Amino acid sequence: MLKTALRNVLAHKARLLMTTLAVLLGVAFVSGTLVFTATLSEAFQRSSEKGLTHVDLAVQPDGDTDAAETGPGDADDLGQDLLDATAALPGVASATGEVSGFAALADKDGDLVGAGWDTRGANYYAGTEGTGTDARHPLTEGRAPQAAGEIALDSATAERTGYRIGDTARVSVDGPVREETVTGIFTTEDGAVAAGGSLVLFDTATAQELFTAPGEYSRITLQAADGATQQDLKDAVAPLLPEDAEAITGQQLAADQAEEIEQQTSGMRTALLAFAGISLFVGVFIIANTFTMLVAQRTRELALLRAVGASRRQVTRSVLIEALVVGTVAGVTGFAAGIGIAAGLRSLMDAFDVTVPEGPLIVDGTAVLASLIVGIVVTVLAAYLPARRAAKIPPVAAMSSIHAAPTARRMVVRTTIGAVVALGGGALVVAGIGSGDKGATMGLGAALLVIGVFILTPLLSRPVIAAAAPLLRLFGVSGKLARRNAVRNPRRTAATASALMIGLTLITGITVIADSMAKSIDKMATESLRSDYVVSMANFSPLSPEVEETLAARPEVTDITGLSMSPALIADESDERYLTGVNGAAIGELTNLDFEAGSFEGLDGENAVVDTDTAEDLGLGLGDTFPVRYEDGTDGSLTVSGLYEGNEMIRGVILDDAALDPHMERVTDFQVMLRTADGASEEARSALEAALGDNPAVLVQDKEDVSEDIAFMFTLLLNMLYALLGMAVIVAVLGVINTLAMSVFERRQEIGMLRAIGLERRGTKRMVRLESVVIALFGGVLGVGLGVFFGWAVGEMLRDYLTTYELVLPWGRMAVFLGLAALVGVLAALWPARRAARLNMLEAIKAE
Structure with missing residues (x-):
């Protein structure tokens, strides 16, 4: 049976290609995400550790101070007295007072250099007497700033802005523009600078005036003398600590930063893996559809195996072995493709001026294991039901090529189960609107509703496709044949359309929510403000x-x-x-x-x-x-x-x-x-x-600018989500291609007869294309409908938090989505239609 399974894989390699590609794309997304986020995390962590080279102990404000006991605004007492006292402790080689905050630097064209948190200002600490050097910021040109009106720039910022010693730069800390003279250029191992940020240094007195208060520091860092440990320093400093400050060792700082970086990248990793999961979920339909069709096409072969002594377990095992081979190949190739995706994402970040610290791609065991497990497990599980169905083929079916079709009773049972699941899911979605459980009930209901609709799609396919009959009649015989082919096997049509349905459900739902949110916030901004x-x-x-x-x-x-x-x-x-x-x-x-x-x-x-x-x-x-x-x-x-x-x-x-x-x-x-x-x-x-x-x-x-900013943020988010969900749509397209190609193969005798009695090649191509468009539009209609429902439900839940919320149905975009679904059908049918038109009539007619 093992040899039989392997020979079947080789015999049907063309038909299994699309299945392999579908799994490969999902696995590539998973492995690429894991490699990319591990690379980012490692790069930022190494960069942060370099920035802590001169820190054995840090004294900083205690974030856990109880406001009810100390008062909301009790100042952190990190003053000069504490700095001098810690510097005099035994075991302390040096003590540095650090001051930092936001400082915007304009380039020579007047544009802001960098943006947000990575545009920072700090002090050049030259010691208590002001004559020392700052080991954190070694100067490569010029001298350190020594008075108000002087600054030093990090070398990367100086290079990209073109500032040189003696130039005047415009800086803003809290609004007013400051004209500053560049007196020095320095290098730094600061992680934010390595990630593309900028750093402007002032003299300590000026930095305190700008960011803290005269004589106050943001943080005090200590470097241990030879023979002293970090714990020794912590014990020595403890008696000197103010009530609202804490001492943290350099090792703990590095660990805290690593944890923070891990948390920052975990959100990205979770989001990307969620979209990878969606792609794999869509791929399940393709895998199940493929193996179902392969089993149907090999009814006589499998029944003959049963007739000559193969057990049900052996037949099931042979089909699962085929799935195992496909999953392994897809897992290995998907893993390799994922490494390429990770490298591409890193290059893409550089192209958008999002700098990542230097470092190698991190390919760890987690990515390798996840790729193989995902590829194999998803494929084998999706093929399990077709395998069981293959094992149930009675040996007497070897006498005939026709296997028992689903009975009316089985269809009634399926419809009943689907209706119960769908109605239950819909009820949970509605109940989740006011449940106050942060969407848990609604999420469960949404999953059940999608599953219920999937179960019902064979029943829904006939009336929905029948609605397209008047349009199909315009294409004559090809249109009539396309409609009948689309409803001939409702289960196959449903599985093919469902893959596309899921992608369009998510895309439509997200679009409805985003457009409604943008409109609501715009309404709030314009209605609550009279200011110009x-x-x-x-x-x-x-x-x-x-x-x-x-x-x-x-x-x-x-x-x-x-x-x-x-x-x-x-x-x-x-x-x-x-x-x-x-x-x-x-x-x-x-x-x-x-x-x-x-x-x-x-x-x-x-x-x-x-x-x-x-x-x-x-x-x-x-x-x-x-x-x-x-x-x-x-x-x-x-x-x-x-x-x-x-x-x-x-x-x-x-x-x-x-x-x-x-x-x-x-x-x-x-x-x-x-x-x-x-x-x-x-x-x-x-x-x-x-x-x-x-x-x-x-x-x-003005109000229009505020609205445009809101619209830009939502548009940017939407485009990112579209790009990620595009993976699921691509997988769905592969499913349509696969279904049509295999359908053409199993109907080659019928197509040969049609060609023999006068159907031209052009008509044959048109028939396959129209069938593909009908199936794709069927999935599109279901997806848009479900997406609107989910968008409405989420919006009703948001109404409690956003009083101006107003449901917006983007009719234009929804029409575009349906148009894209039709385009998917056309593109997916190109190869199968050409294959059908090029069939040799005589060979097809006599084919068994």
């Missing part, structure tokens, strides 16, 4: 109050407010909430919020307006007074002067900034809203940008 412009940092870091002051002085600005945020303990709660400070006299003119009671009119002094959800949580009503502990630890009280309907843009406790600012450690705004006399215009925007020094780190956006 919103000003913020490009990476949404805090703005200096100087920005509001500068813009307020412009003659065209009529109303303006900065929005500041400060942590606080409210109404004796143990968890922090944020207070929002605004210009109480202007906020009413710049927002359009619905008030349940009160208004912005009385927002001054110790009054505050509170959104209704927060008020309900705290048990507050109009006129109530509640205690508050501010950021600086002082206690006070506020009186509710208004209750408003909050949204994702504006919510929480709002008070006048004159009451909040005195309690903030650093007074900053997260954005500034303003109105101009003549409304939004290019002239007004240009004037505002010029007033801020044409700063590339600051965004001046």
